[in-house]
Amino acid sequence: MKNVGFVGLGTMGKPMAEHLLANGFRVTVFNRTKARAEELVSRGASVASTPAEAASDADVVITMVSDDAAIGEVYDGTEGLLAKARPGTTIIDCSTISADLARKLGERLTKASIRFLDAPVTGSKQAAESGTLVFMVGGDAAVIEEHRDVFEAMGNKIIHMGPHGSGAATKLAHNTMVAIHNVALAEAMAIAAAAGVDPKSFLEVVTAGAAYSKAAEIKGPKLLAGDWSVQFGLALMLKDLKLATGFADRLGVPTPMMSAAKSLFQTAQQSGLGTLDLSAVAQVYEQWINRTFHADQNNK
Amino acid sequence: MKNVGFVGLGTMGKPMAEHLLANGFRVTVFNRTKARAEELVSRGASVASTPAEAASDADVVITMVSDDAAIGEVYDGTEGLLAKARPGTTIIDCSTISADLARKLGERLTKASIRFLDAPVTGSKQAAESGTLVFMVGGDAAVIEEHRDVFEAMGNKIIHMGPHGSGAATKLAHNTMVAIHNVALAEAMAIAAAAGVDPKSFLEVVTAGAAYSKAAEIKGPKLLAGDWSVQFGLALMLKDLKLATGFADRLGVPTPMMSAAKSLFQTAQQSGLGTLDLSAVAQVYEQWINRTFHADQNNK
Amino acid sequence: MKNVGFVGLGTMGKPMAEHLLANGFRVTVFNRTKARAEELVSRGASVASTPAEAASDADVVITMVSDDAAIGEVYDGTEGLLAKARPGTTIIDCSTISADLARKLGERLTKASIRFLDAPVTGSKQAAESGTLVFMVGGDAAVIEEHRDVFEAMGNKIIHMGPHGSGAATKLAHNTMVAIHNVALAEAMAIAAAAGVDPKSFLEVVTAGAAYSKAAEIKGPKLLAGDWSVQFGLALMLKDLKLATGFADRLGVPTPMMSAAKSLFQTAQQSGLGTLDLSAVAQVYEQWINRTFHADQNNK
Amino acid sequence: MKNVGFVGLGTMGKPMAEHLLANGFRVTVFNRTKARAEELVSRGASVASTPAEAASDADVVITMVSDDAAIGEVYDGTEGLLAKARPGTTIIDCSTISADLARKLGERLTKASIRFLDAPVTGSKQAAESGTLVFMVGGDAAVIEEHRDVFEAMGNKIIHMGPHGSGAATKLAHNTMVAIHNVALAEAMAIAAAAGVDPKSFLEVVTAGAAYSKAAEIKGPKLLAGDWSVQFGLALMLKDLKLATGFADRLGVPTPMMSAAKSLFQTAQQSGLGTLDLSAVAQVYEQWINRTFHADQNNK
Known part of the structure; x- marks a missing residue:
């Protein structure tokens, strides 16, 4: 099974990570408040101390944070996930961020041979808990197909919207x-x-x-x-x-x-x-x- | 079974009248273009030459016309349905008319001992044909109950909104x-x-x-x-x-x-x-x- | 000098009538509250008991009332000004009324050989008092010219807008x-x-x-x-x-x-x-x- | 007389600089297209090769450029006016820029002991040519007073709006x-x-x-x-x-x-x-x- 890094265990992120664990993925989680991350250990999760650590061995990294500013915090810097993500890794951002940032991230990561999808969700806490989120995804259709198993563990509808930034738009x-x-x-x-x-x-x-x-x-x-x-x-x-x-x-x-x-x-x-x-x-x-x-x- | 007068056999009115016939009501129809009325004879309808005639022997009269002006034409004058409607008759207007007119009609007919309901519908031609209209009805709740059979022949939801004019509003x-x-x-x-x-x-x-x-x-x-x-x-x-x-x-x-x-x-x-x-x-x-x-x- | 009938001595109407008197016109005034009309007697006005009486001997009748409904009250009925206005009289309405009513009045009075101008004003009480109102006038340009003296007694700008109703519009x-x-x-x-x-x-x-x-x-x-x-x-x-x-x-x-x-x-x-x-x-x-x-x- | 640096000789800037010259100020001008700057030499202006040079000996520097981005270009860098402006200099920006930028500039320059006023103008090319601009000025009232002579050379109304950023707002x-x-x-x-x-x-x-x-x-x-x-x-x-x-x-x-x-x-x-x-x-x-x-x- 794929190794998945998961960054951001808020109201939405935590049940999403739980569904990945329940579907057999190996999941390494990072959360700013570490205690919340440790609640997932009993379900089989590993806990990382930094976003970089969550990304270091991952096939796929999922980020679910609050806004544009938070993206900067978990992606960049020596502890950011880009410091350790290997070429070939796929990063899926499920946060609600600006379309401009999503487009720019897509361009930047592509140059670094990292695949990127902007994949915000529609659906509330309840949908996250029941695994029935709808994903609206911007990026390369082939990359989406490659990780359909990851999406389907968390949601019941995955819709390709267009190029990078389309999901956020x-x-x-x-x-x-x-x-x-x-x-x-x-x-x-x-x-x-x-x-x-x-x-x-x-x-x-x-x-x-x-x-x-x-x-x-x-x-x-x-x-x-x-x-x-x-x-x-x-x-x-x-x-x-x-x-x-x-x-x-x-x-x-x-x-x-x-x-x-x-x-x-x-x-x-x-x-x-x-x-x-x-x-x-x-x-x-x-x-x-x-x-x-x-x-x-x-x-x- | 009740005698029903039906005035106005347009796109909506004709299938509504057909459902009344199919449900066993005795229906006397009036339409400005008489040929359209005669199409219902084979289904058991009687054809009236004037709105007044359609109302003369009716327990319930339903009107389904285009606007406020058309209401005046079929209700008033020597050939209008009010010329022949007997005290105790219930008139149900299903047209989309102004709330003011509906309220005034309610007051005026009540004084003449005629019961009135303003009962416009939501739903298109298809809903009229399948008998699944939604009626939003202004007027007396008891009168609505008394004619629930009539409404249910044409629709699947009958909602009491409040006093006269509430349906139109x-x-x-x-x-x-x-x-x-x-x-x-x-x-x-x-x-x-x-x-x-x-x-x-x-x-x-x-x-x-x-x-x-x-x-x-x-x-x-x-x-x-x-x-x-x-x-x-x-x-x-x-x-x-x-x-x-x-x-x-x-x-x-x-x-x-x-x-x-x-x-x-x-x-x-x-x-x-x-x-x-x-x-x-x-x-x-x-x-x-x-x-x-x-x-x-x-x-x- | 022209005989002028003046109907409606409110905040605006009274100073307008006073300017007509000051400019030498013979003015017969009507106001619903007669006491207010009598305040103008010392300035030379005659007081009429009905709008009809104010119009009976007038070359020009000016009306300055509150709204469409008030127009009906002073124009129509046995005491209304149309009951006594002679063919050839010019009626100038300075009220703010609907353009539809102004247009209809124009058509109706023209058939009765009475000339009509809808001539609402811009300017407040102060402009009425100082005789500096702006008149925006709908109707026949020749009729406006014929009564330029009347307008100029009350205002300093008289603008022809177009046919009947244009002033109100x-x-x-x-x-x-x-x-x-x-x-x-x-x-x-x-x-x-x-x-x-x-x-x-x-x-x-x-x-x-x-x-x-x-x-x-x-x-x-x-x-x-x-x-x-x-x-x-x-x-x-x-x-x-x-x-x-x-x-x-x-x-x-x-x-x-x-x-x-x-x-x-x-x-x-x-x-x-x-x-x-x-x-x-x-x-x-x-x-x-x-x-x-x-x-x-x-x-x- | 004061030494004035003037940066930006567009449609508005050029006539403003001309009025300063006509009022006896010593003016050193900078413009991206140097030819336009040299047109002012015959009126007594000195021409600078960089914004820094225009600011180096100035009591007051006026900037009149197109937008937020242009501010960065003329203020910052080794050739920017801040590279040479001395403590105690007053910089007056007359461009239309965002209130946020004006506020930040105010804070930043104050720390560098440079006085700043955001002073956009209302009035077109004609007002610039006739010296009748209206200045809406954000910053310290005492600084405005100190340079009232500069403002009055270019405009006829100088209005203090409040702290830094108020002019732009x-x-x-x-x-x-x-x-x-x-x-x-x-x-x-x-x-x-x-x-x-x-x-x-x-x-x-x-x-x-x-x-x-x-x-x-x-x-x-x-x-x-x-x-x-x-x-x-x-x-x-x-x-x-x-x-x-x-x-x-x-x-x-x-x-x-x-x-x-x-x-x-x-x-x-x-x-x-x-x-x-x-x-x-x-x-x-x-x-x-x-x-x-x-x-x-x-x-x-």
Whole structure:
């Protein structure tokens, strides 16, 4: 079986590494907080002290870190994984990073005879735990095929998007849709509620037909319950929308819908909702119409 | 079995009437073009010469016409259904009309001891033919229950939204979401395509996960095929967005997302796309990025 | 000198009538609250008991009322001015009404051999008092010339816009610009203030150069003082933006800027700012950046 | 008199240097294309071969270059002005650069005992030639006072905005207003024109009253003439709007108006209008309403 280095054992990374172990891969893990890495020893993982060590004997290295800055920390420097990764190794980054960084990493690693794939995922903690992530992958199709076994251990859909950077670009465009769907639900529910329609019945109509969105199915019940517990944080989505705006601006694509959504998420952030679930953008509309979508409040 | 009068045998109305006949109701139909009404005689329908005649012996009258103006034509005047509808009759309007008209009709008919439900549907011609429409109904819950058999003959979901006008209000808010979902798909696909991502792969990601919408599932393949054949016309959706804008303005609900979408549909209309499917709003983005989402063109 | 009937002695109408009297016209005035009309007797006005009476002996009738509904009240019915206006009379409406109503009035009065001009004004109470109003006039150029003396008694600029309804259309488009200029100032000041720039200095730059607008000159000092006393009410501007939206929607003009401005004014209205000056839309931005443009507050 | 180094003799820089010479300052100029520098010798200027040389004996160094990247080129390296500028020298940057760079330059130079002012200007080539520029200055008020004579040689208004970076921040917010005013004019004129109002008369109303903006006064006649000759290029304004968006995003200010304007300028750019004057954004509206504001075309 392949030797896999795994760097970054956060909410998503840890269950991903567990699935690799469960599927028989030899996995060497690195995490900044070492204790979290050691939790995987009983499942068969080796623990590395540096990213470099995790990469030194690996056929494949997977990185799952927080952002562009963290990539620099684990790839570069004397302890970085590039210090020890051998020519021929494949590095798969599953983090959500900027498309520019992914493209540049691809070019740089190719020159060093290291294969690179930018492979961010769609799916939450639950999908990581159940091994049903969707990978959107930028890079060489042959490299993807060579490591299909690695991807399939962690997810159930591996989609080739195009050259280096395409995976990251897809993730930004994808998240833009999620953001817009959330505000679309809130705005439509506000119109309906202001007209005297019961929010619960409105959601029932939405999920039954042509207006259905995954966002409505997942977040709609949260709006009805006034439950803002975090699945995907509002501040994080706002950060993605700002990244996507800069990205679209460089590409020269007019984005009236994303811009309108971004202003609403920014408004929510300014109202102190940043630490809540992204669906809390609906509270902006609740304030506007001076009532909530929450059942108890509606009975007032 | 109940006697049902059915007024308006268009694309939606005719299969709805056929389901009533198939379920054993005695149905008297009226249509402006009489030939279309006579096509139902072989299935057991009686043909009326006026709306009034269709209503004269009915327990329930269903109207399915094009807009507010058409309601006036079939309800009022010496040949209108109100000229002959008996006290105690239930009139169910399934047209997409303004919430104000629905509310006023409800008040007026109640005074005349006629029961009224505004019950627009979500679902296309296919749903009408397969009897799987979703009804969003405004009016008295008890009246809905009394005629559940009638609704269930034509649809598989009957949702009570609130008082008179709530059905029509729901339809407007619902269609707003459909419009926004369509432009969200187009905008995200434009960002992805401009970044070099294959549109087909992008759609695969969208429909696989958190960015899924019914609009993406139904219209996405049309974008990839450059197939603008009409399922729901662009000009019609623009009309609904204008109605919804006026409605939200009267309610005092800020609608930044709907407004942005309306400007895009209006732009599409001004470019001569009004007679195409509403998904053709994507062509506005195609022009902006100077390429199409259509596979053949992409290969250029 | 011409006999002038004058209907509607509100904030604007009364000083306009006074200027006609001061310029030697014989003026017969009507106002719903008769006491206000009688205040003009000492200046030489005759007082009519009905609009009809004000029109009965007039060469020119001027109407200055609040909205479309008020037009119906003073023009129609047995006491309405059309009941007594003679063929050949010229009726000049200076109210802000919908372009559709102005166009229809023009057609209807022309058939009755009465000449009609829709002539709304730009300029506040101060301009009415100093006789420096700007008239934007729809109708026949020759009729405007014939009554240039009447216009010049009240204003210093008389601009022919086009056929009946053009005056009203111009007023809506004009007010749209005023609304947008106000939110542009607020948004730019919010960016500057959030960056640590002194609002007073920022306004000095704005009014000194290429970013100058009349709105910035007039409303800027109000923002710096936190003075929301009414020059033009926020709720009134929101009403105009809704009228303008319906108008543009009927014309088929995409209006992304006006729509964005309307959402902001609606947001302000929902926050309880409707009774303040329209410049209070800036408070929406103040809440967003969690500080005011008002000097005392800035020192906190 | 003070010794002044002047780096960057473009459209704006050259007349600014000429005014310094005319006011008796000893000026040493540097320009990448040396021939342009030598044109100033007859007016008394000395010509330097490097920015360093221009700074070596200067009390004040003024830089007027194109963007952030150009700042790096003239400030840094062995030939850069910082290689020779003496402690106590004041460097005044009049370029339009990012607020972040200006703030960082301020911090860095202060540590090197060099005084820094970010002092971008509002006003075009004409204002530079007539010595009537407006300076918006970030930095220490005492330093501004010390060099008031330098500023007054080139402009007629010197406004202190706040600490380092405030000048640059003001410039971005200022240009945002200019952009919005231009699209406001285009949108209002489109509504008016679509309603049959003569564009020339509409502009007359706008410039006569409450809807007046400097943009309308300067650009309005260009719209009526179809004259898109460049005063301030459309692509340049789009670049500024993207900078301002990134800036506002970092500050956390919702910017619905600027975003809507940016989408319109981006649309114009995608239509090939980038090399025209920024007022050509009006052509987007002309295409939408299928007619031009240009008189000849209107007569069709």
